[in-house]
Amino acid sequence: MTKRYPRVEVDLGKITHNTKKMVDICKSIGVEIVGVNKVTCGSVEVANALIEGGIKIIGESRIEALKGLKDIKAEKMLLRLPMISNAADVVKFSDISLNSEIKTITKLSEESLKIGKKHKIILMIDVGDLREGVFDEEDALKTVEKIIELKGVEFEGLGTNLSCFGGIMPTEENLEKLNRLKTKIEEKFDIKVNTISGGNSSSTHLIQKGKLPNFVNQLRFGTILMLGTVEVNDTRIDDTFIDAYKLKTEIIELKKKPSKPIGTASVDAFGSVPVFEDKGDMIRAICAIGRQDIDLDWMKPIDENIEILGGSSDHIILDLTHTNNNYDIGDVLEFELNYVAILRSMTSQFIYKDYLK
Amino acid sequence: MTKRYPRVEVDLGKITHNTKKMVDICKSIGVEIVGVNKVTCGSVEVANALIEGGIKIIGESRIEALKGLKDIKAEKMLLRLPMISNAADVVKFSDISLNSEIKTITKLSEESLKIGKKHKIILMIDVGDLREGVFDEEDALKTVEKIIELKGVEFEGLGTNLSCFGGIMPTEENLEKLNRLKTKIEEKFDIKVNTISGGNSSSTHLIQKGKLPNFVNQLRFGTILMLGTVEVNDTRIDDTFIDAYKLKTEIIELKKKPSKPIGTASVDAFGSVPVFEDKGDMIRAICAIGRQDIDLDWMKPIDENIEILGGSSDHIILDLTHTNNNYDIGDVLEFELNYVAILRSMTSQFIYKDYLK
Structure with missing residues (x-):
């Protein structure tokens, strides 16, 4: 058959290779990678290449993309704060979502109860980039208190996002806000905070310098798996492909x-x-x-x-x-x-x- | 049913209204409008709104968009130069295409003959914007000579595009290149050049000043029908909607x-x-x-x-x-x-x- 143009050729082997590389690096420092597939608009093929590379959680920013991934063998994370109007789909097609508003979380809980599921909530904390997340520590504690009361959701942990809107780099200093809050939550509510989702591909620069704080146990990686490049300092991870x-x-x-x-x-x-x-x-x-x-x-x-x-x-x-x-x-x-x-x-x-x- | 978000609401009545307005203005100066639908990625609804406003030819830049419009009641024009690899689809799903390369036109002729159609060719002339089109007058005459010899295609006329790549405004002076060539073609080959497709929405500024040369009898309008705005001089056409x-x-x-x-x-x-x-x-x-x-x-x-x-x-x-x-x-x-x-x-x-x- 004649090839059709224009065409993007995606080399799945190269993506799996890059992923294995990063999974190994992160495993050695106790960090799990969420494989962020959003740049592909929900490609099943690329999601499976990430899973083959060792990924257990696939992240997408749009719930419509997760709908198309319903049969893949991984947990699914919705990376963008859910829309209230879309809460039923969010709990149906994702297992975990990133959140910052109790009104939305309450609606997710209601919709979860309807279908007998328990939806995991990562509470986003804004440490300075000024995109999503609770900024004030007191607000964060109050929100956690309410999440714990809700029957349809489970408090999974804290998350943050950097190097996006405000271009703020992840550092030991700004990530410390998550650690402080983790300690307070564990003491105040006598619960374990399972996950500290410390950022995206831009956090790789901290790994390179051996400075990723050890309380961070999850990172949400897209770019670094697809391209092997660390954008914030313009370096490359050894033995990865840039041309997948x-x-x-x-x-x-x-x-x-x-x-x-x-x-x-x-x-x-x-x-x-x-x-x-x-x-x-x-x-x-x-x-x-x-x-x-x-x-x-x-x-x-x-x-x-x-x-x-x-x-x-x-x-x-x-x-x-x-x-x-x-x-x-x-x-x-x-x-x-x-x-x-x-x-x-x-x-x-x-x-x-x-x-x- | 709950409304889903994000959502674009397209007011078809407003588009039809804008179109009627421009069709009337252009009719009075002997110009036919090609209704350029490409900003909608081939929306059948918007194409029909343009047709309801008086459009007889619908233009799209991608042949995939024209495939989806195969049942609308209008002639179809492919606005972007065809790909050779795609020639069979071009003659199947469009009636007219804009061209500048004889190698491509020859392939269109072959494919047309296979399905017993005659495909209309508008030869694009570059009058200075340096996007598509034959730049040299001798080349243009040689190309027309070859087009006339081909059995599967019909030489429909000349076209040009401005205010796109090079940002060059359409003027009486640069459009005159089309007129000179028209005269030469008619004399040399003893044929009638039916169509002079003199530009896109940016030509509206010449209409406003009463300076559109009278040899121009076709314009390819998208923006002006959708928004009622003349971008090159930032004016609006009276009694049109900008918020469709x-x-x-x-x-x-x-x-x-x-x-x-x-x-x-x-x-x-x-x-x-x-x-x-x-x-x-x-x-x-x-x-x-x-x-x-x-x-x-x-x-x-x-x-x-x-x-x-x-x-x-x-x-x-x-x-x-x-x-x-x-x-x-x-x-x-x-x-x-x-x-x-x-x-x-x-x-x-x-x-x-x-x-x-």
Whole structure:
């Protein structure tokens, strides 16, 4: 059968390899990894590759993605705070969720009781990034007290998220807020706090330095399993693959044209006024993919002599002047994808997905 | 039944109204409108709203979207240059396509002959924006000569695109290149050039000034039908609706917190180092939607006293300090969407679509 384009090839073996690597590292320091699959929009294939790598809990940010994963052999965690309007689905399709509002948790408890389940609650604590989580310690204690009273939910532990909205790095200092609260909860309510879910891939930099506090026993990893890269300090984990996701797309136009647009400039299709340098004539190619499906800043051509010039919703425009390969209309160009480009391409229904074992 | 969130409400009556308005304006100057539906990813409902407004040709940039529109009562135009690998689908699901490469057109002709159809070709001419199109006049004439020889395709006319990649405005001067070529083609090959497809919504600014050249008899309109706005000069067409697309999403967290993140800043989830002003404590809300589904720069809260502070892939964070409304967890906030946010939200499978008659 003819291959269809544009297409993302996902190398499942590479994802399993990366996962095994991180599971081993984390096991040695007493940390369990939640395998965050959200960048794939709920791909069953990738979730299974994570499970094969040793993951026991799969995390997704959208309950619709977890619906599609109902038959995989892992516990399921909803990473984004649940919507009240969606509480019935949350308890049906996930086992654990991250929460910060007692009103929502109360509704989850009601819906759990209806179906005879007990839903696990991780209470999110905001340690400074100012996305989700209870900020005030007294509020946190009051919320835990109420959670314990509810019959349909179980208090599983505390969690936090960093390096997202506010760009705040996880450190021994800000994570200490979780430890303080853990101790207070255990003393005040005479219960054991099972889980301290200390962050996402950005916490890997603490592991690298041997500075992840030992009370943290869970991390929610996506990027690091998919790409082997630690974004906050731009390092890589040894012996991991960065190219598990590859985009292939077809050349639909190839012509020698000027390098600088001719006429009166206004805004482009995305509202910016573009600026161009005059480099004389160049060999320009257009590929059948655009900003609807990918993000130009988060991808690069595998042929290093090709440069991305720009794009619109449906097109990317490339400079092929300096490549040694003799491309023609209908030929396929390949790109390595980074996080945001993976997210966009997995979201777009106009990109074929091909899973390599 | 409970409404599901997040949800985009599309007011089809408003789109039909905007379309009628533009069809009337264009009819009076001898211009036919292609109704560009691509921002909706092939919505049958919106395509029919455009048809009800007087549109006879529906345009999409992806052939997969046209597949889903096979039963609508209009001619179908593929706006993006076809992929050779996809030529069979192109002639099967579209009647007209925009082209610039004879190799692709030859393949379209072959595939057309196989199914006994005649596919119409509009030859794209690059008048300066440097996206798709033949740049050189001699090349254009040679390409037309070859198109005429092919049995499976029909030369329908010339087209151009502006205000996309290079941000070049359509003007009487740059459009004149099409007219010159039209005259040459008609003289040299003794044929009539039926269609001069002179651009997209950005050409509306020429209509406003009464300066659209009279040889232009087709325009491909999307934005102006959906939003009634002329982006290049930031004006609006009288008596049109800008709010045909409305986003509704639920509050999943609502708390008083500081305004400035606390700790050592690095990059956020999208690779930027965010900067924040300290405004003291504020009432912050998180809504269940993020940059996977929308674009923060292309939307605004309908409650004007709410400010968007930022977001990550799955969250938007809002300042509710100054609103007079008494919002709670589970309440629904409304946003007006502009072009890129409409595109993202229609692309996301995690947003419910609700069509209002």
